[in-house]
Amino acid sequence: MMSTLFAILFYLATLLFVVGLLSRINTYARTPAPLKIPTTPAPTTKGGVVLRMTREVVFFESLFKANLWTWSMGWLFHASLALVVLRHLRYFTEPVWGWVAFIQPFGVYAGITMLAGLAGLWARRLFVERIRYISTPSDHLWLVLLIAIAASGLLMKFAAHTDVIAVKTFFLGWMHFDIQTLPADALLIVHLSLVLLLLVFFPISKLLHAPGVFFSPTRNQTDNPRDKRHIAGWAKQMESESGK
Amino acid sequence: MSDITAPAYRVIPIIPALKPGAMEGKGPFVANEKINEAIGFPGKLVDDWHDKAIAKMGELLSKYRSFKVYMDACVHCGACTDKCHYFIGTQDPKNMPVARQDLVRSVYRRYFTLPGKLFPKLVGARDLTREVLDEWYNYFNQCSECRRCSVFCPYGIDTAEVTMAAREILDSIGYGQKYSNEIIGKVHKIGNNLGLPGPALLDTLEGLEEDVKEDTGIDVKFPIDVKGAEVLLITPSADFFAEPHIDSLIGYAKVFHATGTSWTLSTMASEAGNFGMFIGNYEQLRKIALRIREAALELGVKRIVVGECGHAWRVAYSFWNTLSGVGDGASEVDRFAQMLQKQLDHRYKQPTHICEFTWDAIERGALTFDKSKNDKHIITFHDSCNVARGSRMGDYAGGQFEIPRNIIKTVANNFVEMSPETTRERTFCCGGGGGLLTDDLLEIRVKGALPRMEALNQVKEEHGVNFMATICAICKAQFTKVLPIYGFDRRVVGGVHQLVSNAIILGDKK
Numbered sequence: 001m002m003s004t005l006f007a008i009l010f011y012l013a014t015l016l017f018v019v020g021l022l023s024r025i026n027t028y029a030r031t032p033a034p035l036k037i038p039t040t041p042a043p044t045t046k047g048g049v050v051l052r053m054t055r056e057v058v059f060f061e062s063l064f065k066a067n068l069w070t071w072s073m074g075w076l077f078h079a080s081l082a083l084v085v086l087r088h089l090r091y092f093t094e095p096v097w098g099w100v101a102f103i104q105p106f107g108v109y110a111g112i113t114m115l116a117g118l119a120g121l122w123a124r125r126l127f128v129e130r131i132r133y134i135s136t137p138s139d140h141l142w143l144v145l146l147i148a149i150a151a152s153g154l155l156m157k158f159a160a161h162t163d164v165i166a167v168k169t170f171f172l173g174w175m176h177f178d179i180q181t182l183p184a185d186a187l188l189i190v191h192l193s194l195v196l197l198l199l200v201f202f203p204i205s206k207l208l209h210a211p212g213v214f215f216s217p218t219r220n221q222t223d224n225p226r227d228k229r230h231i232a233g234w235a236k237q238m239e240s241e242s243g244k
Numbered sequence: 245m246s247d248i249t250a251p252a253y254r255v256i257p258i259i260p261a262l263k264p265g266a267m268e269g270k271g272p273f274v275a276n277e278k279i280n281e282a283i284g285f286p287g288k289l290v291d292d293w294h295d296k297a298i299a300k301m302g303e304l305l306s307k308y309r310s311f312k313v314y315m316d317a318c319v320h321c322g323a324c325t326d327k328c329h330y331f332i333g334t335q336d337p338k339n340m341p342v343a344r345q346d347l348v349r350s351v352y353r354r355y356f357t358l359p360g361k362l363f364p365k366l367v368g369a370r371d372l373t374r375e376v377l378d379e380w381y382n383y384f385n386q387c388s389e390c391r392r393c394s395v396f397c398p399y400g401i402d403t404a405e406v407t408m409a410a411r412e413i414l415d416s417i418g419y420g421q422k423y424s425n426e427i428i429g430k431v432h433k434i435g436n437n438l439g440l441p442g443p444a445l446l447d448t449l450e451g452l453e454e455d456v457k458e459d460t461g462i463d464v465k466f467p468i469d470v471k472g473a474e475v476l477l478i479t480p481s482a483d484f485f486a487e488p489h490i491d492s493l494i495g496y497a498k499v500f501h502a503t504g505t506s507w508t509l510s511t512m513a514s515e516a517g518n519f520g521m522f523i524g525n526y527e528q529l530r531k532i533a534l535r536i537r538e539a540a541l542e543l544g545v546k547r548i549v550v551g552e553c554g555h556a557w558r559v560a561y562s563f564w565n566t567l568s569g570v571g572d573g574a575s576e577v578d579r580f581a582q583m584l585q586k587q588l589d590h591r592y593k594q595p596t597h598i599c600e601f602t603w604d605a606i607e608r609g610a611l612t613f614d615k616s617k618n619d620k621h622i623i624t625f626h627d628s629c630n631v632a633r634g635s636r637m638g639d640y641a642g643g644q645f646e647i648p649r650n651i652i653k654t655v656a657n658n659f660v661e662m663s664p665e666t667t668r669e670r671t672f673c674c675g676g677g678g679g680l681l682t683d684d685l686l687e688i689r690v691k692g693a694l695p696r697m698e699a700l701n702q703v704k705e706e707h708g709v710n711f712m713a714t715i716c717a718i719c720k721a722q723f724t725k726v727l728p729i730y731g732f733d734r735r736v737v738g739g740v741h742q743l744v745s746n747a748i749i750l751g752d753k754k
Contacts, residue, residue, distance in 0.1 A: 024316075031309040034526065036562045037402065039394045039633055041641035041669060048641075056398070066323035066396035074321065074398075124322070129262055131322040133337050134346065136368035138359070139320050204358050209399055212317030217310045218391075218400035223636055225562045226593050228573035229581050234307060235566070238530065239580040 003182040006192060007174050013199040020203025021211065028215040034232035042223035049222050056219055070124060077117030077146075083110035084153075091168045092175060108157060115150045118143055142206070145194055152191040162188045248687050250730045251333055253698050257665075259326040266336035271382035272684045273422040282429040283528065286418035293417040294372055298355050300416045301348075301409070305356065310405040315352045317399040318342060324393040324403075329672045330386050333691030338383050341393035341403040347380055348410050377419065384410040385421055386688050388678035389522065389555075390629035395669050407678070408524025415523055423682035424519045431532055436481035436515035445514055448484050456494060462750045464494075464501045466509070471543050473508035475500065478516045478536055478560070478595075479551025480717035488738040489720050492552050495741025496598050498748050503605045507549075513539035516556035517717065521563075522679035530567045533559065537568035537584055546589040549596045552739050554628035554716030555677060560595045561635040570595055593639075599715060600637050602744060603647045606654050613747040618656035621711040623743065624703050625649055625661070626696065626723075627671035628716035642668075648715055648740050655747040660707045666699040674714075676722025690726050697730045704732075713740050 043049045055061040060078075063071045087107025090096045122143045125131050156162045163183045173180035182188070201207075214220065254260070277287030290296055305312045324341035326332070331339040338344060346368065353360030353369035360369030370376060389404035414420060430439040440448075449466035456464045467473065477500075483493040500507045513536045520529030540548055548570055550560045565571025569581030571594050576582070588594045605611050625648060637643040645668045653659050666672050675692030703709040714720060714737060723737035 028309060028313055031306060031312050033309040034307065035566060037310060037405070037634070039391060039400060039402065039669075040636055040644065042636075044636075044639075044641060056400075060398050062396055062400065063321070063323050063398040066327070066398075070321055070323055125320075128322070130259070130325040130337070130340060131320070133262060134320050134322060134325065134340065134342050136320070137365065138367045141366075201359075206316070206319045209317040209319050212313045213399045215309060215313045216317070216400040217313075218394050218402050223641065225565050226571045226595070229565050229569065229571060229575070229578065231566050232307075235526065235530075238527075 002184060002189075003170065004179055006182055007170075007179045009196055010174060010192075013196045017199040017202055024203055024208060025211050025215075028211065032232035032234065033217045033221070034235050036221055036223075036225040036230050037217050038221040038223050039218040040223055042221070044223050046222055049220060053214065053220060057213060070121075073117050073120035073124065075117075076113055077121060080110040080114035080117060083107050084114055084150075091164075091171045094168075094172055111150060111154045111157065115147065115154065118147050118150065122147070138205070145197060149191060149194045149198065152187050152194065156185075156187050156191065160185075160187055248690050248729065250697070250726075251691055251694050253694075253701060257695075257698065260332060260335045262337045263335040264337055267330075267334045267339060267382075267386060267688065268336075269382055270378070271385045271421075272680075272682060274381075275420040275422040275425040279422060279425045279429055280415075280418060280420055283425060283432065285415045285420055285425070289418045293377070293419070296417045297372060297377070297413050298351075300413045301352065302356070304409050304412060305352075308405070308409065310402065311409045314345070314399075314401045314405060315349055315356075318345060318349065318401055321398065323396050323398060324401075327393050327396050328387075328403075329390070329392070329675060329695045330388075330688060330692045333675070333694035334386075334688065338379075339386055341397075344383055344387060345401070345403055345406045347376070347383055348406055351376065377414075380410050381414060381419055381421075384414070385680065385685065388629070388673045388675070388680055388692070390673035390677055391633040392629065392670070392672065395633060404678075408521070410524075411522070411679075412524040415525060420523070421679060423684070424522050424679040427517075428519050428523070428528055428532070431515050431517075431519070431535075435512055435535070437517050437519065438481040438484075440481055440484060440514065442511040445484060445509075445511060449509070452490070452494065452497075456497070460750055462501070464497050464750070466493075466497055467507060468509040469511055469543070470506075470508035473506045473543060473545055475505055475507035475547045475549050476513075476536075476540055476543060476545040477507055477509055477549050477551060477598075478513055478556075479509070479598075480516045480553040480556055481514055482717040482721060483551055484514070486717075486721060487724070488735065488742060489552075489717055491745055492739030492741035495739065495743075495745030495748070496551060498745055498750060499598075499602050499605060499611065499741070502748060502750055503610045508543060508545070510539040510543060512542070516550055516553045516560065518556060518559040519679060521555060521559055529559070529563065533564055533567040533570075536564070537570060540570065541584060541587065544587065546587070547592055547596060548588070548594055549598055549601050551598050552715040552717065552741060554630040554718060555634075556717075557597055557715075558630040558634035561597070564595060597637050597647075599647050599651055599740060602741070603638075603651055606651065612749045613655045613744075614749055615655060615657050615747055617747045618743050619658070621656060621743070622658040622660060622707060622709045623652055623656055623711045623713055624659070624700070624709045625652060625667070625740075626674070626700075626712050626714040626719060626737075627667050628714055628719050629671055629673040629677060631715060632669055632671045645669075648713070651740055652713055652743060655743050660703050660709055662699040662703050666695060672696045672699070674716070674719040674722040675726065677716075677718050681718050681722055686725075689722060690729050693722070693726045693730070697726070697732075700732070700736075701730075710736060711743075712737050713743060714738075715740050
C-alpha cells in the first residue's frame with residue numbers, strides 16, 4: 001500500500017519537476033533580450049562566453065568576488081550536493097557504473113560537508129543583519145528542508161541503517177513501472193517525502209536560479225555590439241524600410 | 245538644501261549597520277502633465293493605475309528576458325547587499341540592491357507566481373498598493389543604474405534592469421520623474437538635454453574658437469553642420485558650456501586639428517546623452533538615438549565619434565547598432581541598418597570613443613605632447629560606471645580601463661591609482677548618474693558619493709592627488725557639486741581631454 005503510494009507520488013513529482021522546469025526554461029528561451037547588456041569586461045567571442053559561464057557555474061566566480069564567506073559555504077554546499085546526487089545513481093543503475101562505484105566513499109563525506117555548508121549558510125541568514133533583513137520565511141524553509149534531507153540521509157548511513165538493497169529494488173522496479181516493496185522505515189519515509197517536496201516546488205521557487213543563470217543576459221551575451229547588429233523581433237517591427 | 249552635509253569617512257571600510265527608513269520620503273519632483281504628455285505618457289497618475297501597472301509589468305516580463313529571469317533567479321544570498329554606493333552612504337536597507345529589487349519582486353510574486361498567489365506571506369509577496377507604488381517612486385529614484393551589483397551577483401542580476409522596468413511602469417501610469425522626462429522633452433524639441441538652441445550653440449562655438457586662438461595662437465576650428473565632413477562628433481551638451489566639461493571639448497577639437505581630421509558637430513544631434521535609457525523606455529531610447537542616425541545620413545559622414553560621457557557611451561557602444569544601425573554587421577536584407585552602414589567607413593569601429601580616436605592617433609605618432617604642462621597635477625582616474633561595466637573601448641575586453649589611462653600617462657607625468665576595490669569594474673558611481681543629477685535629489689547624491697570620496701581622500705593624503713580625471717559629463721557635474729561638500733576644491737575633477745588639451749603641441753604638423 002505504502003509502496004504503491006510512494007511509487008505514484010514519485011511519478012507525479014517527477015512529472016511536475018520535469019514539465020515545470022522545461023516550461024520555465026522554454027519561457028526564458030523564448031523571451032527576447034532586446035539589448036546587448038553583458039556586464040563588462042565581457043568575452044568578445046562565443047568561446048569566451050562558454051568559459052565565463054563555466055567559471056560562473058562551476059566555481060561561482062562572481063560570488064567569490066563578492067563575499068568569501070558566502071562563497072565558501074555556498075560552494076561547499078553545491079559541490080557536496082552534486083557528489084551526493086551522483087552517488088545516489090547507484091540506486092538507479094544495475095550494474096552500477098564504474099565511476100559511480102568509485103565516488104561512493106567521497107559521496108558519504110560529501111553528505112557531511114553538504115550539511116556543514118547548509119549550516120553555514122543558515123547561520124549567515126540568521127546572524128548577519130543585512131541577510132536577515134532580506135530573508136523571507138521561504139528562504140529559511142528551503143534551508144530547513146535541505147538540512148532535513150541531508151540529516152535523514154546521513155542518519156540512515158551512520159545511525160539506523162535502512163535496507164538499501166530493498167530501496168534499490170524498489171527504484172529499479174519503479175523505473176520500469178513495476179512496483180516493488182519499499183522498506184517501512186521511518187527515516188527513509190521522511191527522507192523520500194522531503195525529496196518529493198523538493199521536486200514539486202523546484203520549478204516554482206527560487207531554485208530556478210539553477211536554470212536561470214544560463215539565461216542571464218549579463219553573463220551569456222557576447223560583447224560584440226559594434227560588429228554585429230543585435231535586434232529583437234518586436235523592436236525590428238518599429239523600423240521602416242525608408243530608414244526612419 | 246544648504247544643510248546637506250557629507251557623511252563621515254569610514255575609518256576602515258566596514259559594512260555599515262542598517263538604518264531602516266533612513267531615506268524614506270516622497271522622492272524627487274514628479275513630472276507635471278505638460279512634461280509627461282509632451283513625450284507621450286499619461287499626464288498624471290491614472291485612475292486605474294493598479295491594473296495598468298500590473299499589465300505593464302506583464303508586458304515587460306514578456307519583452308525582456310533580463311527582467312523575467314531576474315525576477316525568478318534571486319536566492320537572497322546577500323552577495324550584493326554591501327555593494328551599492330547608496331547603501332554605503334545612507335545605510336537604508338532598501339538601498340541594498342536585493343532589497344531594491346524585492347520592492348518589485350514582491351509584487352511580481354503576488355501577481356505572476358503560484359506560491360505568491362497562494363501563500364504571499366511565506367514568499368514575501370505583497371499587493372500593489374498606493375504605499376508600495378510610492379515606495380517604488382522613492383527608491384527607484386535612488387538607483388543610478390551603475391551595475392556595480394551585477395558584477396558580484398552569482399546570477400548576474402542587474403538591478404539597473406529592474407530599476408528601468410520599475411520606472412517604465414511608473415511612467416506608463418503617469419507617475420514619472422520631472423528631471424528625466426523634462427530633459428527628454430527638450431532633446432526632442434531642441435536637440436539637446438540642456439535646451440541650447442542652434443544659434444546659441446553657434447555663438448558658443450565661435451567664442452571657443454576665439455578663446456583657443458588667444459590661448460595658443462592657432463586657428464582651431466569648431467565646425468558645425470558641415471556636409472561631407474569625415475567625422476561627426478556627438479558629445480554631451482554640457483561640453484558646450486559647463487565647467488570643466490568645456491575644457492575637454494577644446495581637447496577634442498585640438499586632437500582633430502592636430503591629426504588633420506575634417507569633423508563636424510550637428511545642431512540636430514547636439515546631444516550624446518540618452519535619458520531614454522534611464523527611464524527604461526525602449527521607444528524613447530530609440531527615438532533619441534535616431535536623431536544621430538538622421539544627422540549622420542544628412543551630413544554624409546564616414547565616422548561617428550562620441551565625446552566624454554558615461555551612459556551615452558554605453559548607449560552608443562552597446563545599443564546604437566541595435567537602435568539605429570550605427571555599427572557594422574547588419575544582415576544583407578536589413579535595409580534599415582544597411583542604409584547607414586554602407587555609408588560608414590568600416591576600417592574604423594563605429595561608433596568610436598574619443599579616447600579610442602586619440603589613443604589611436606598617439607599610437608600612430610600623429611600627436612606630440614609637452615607632458616610638463618600637466619606637472620601641476622597629480623592625477624588619478626575615476627572609472628565612470630557605465631563605461632566600465634556597460635561598454636568597451638579598443639579590441640580587447642577591458643580596453644575601457646586601459647585606453648583612458650594610457651592617454652593620461654602619455655600626456656602627464658604624475659599618475660596614481662585609487663584603491664583597486666574602487667576602480668575598473670569595481671568602480672563606484674559618482675552618485676549622480678541614472679537620472680539623479682537634479683538638486684531635488686541632492687541628499688542622496690552627496691551620500692552616494694561617499695565611497696568615491698573616501699578613495700579620493702586616501703590618494704590625496706598618501707600621494708597629494710589634486711586632479712581626478714574622468715570621462716563622463718554627469719560625473720563631472722556631480723563631482724563639481726559634491727566635492728566642496730566633502731572639503732575638496734571643485735576643480736579637482738576634470739576630463740581626460742582636458743589634460744590632453746593642456747599638453748598637446750599644435751602647429752606645424754601639416
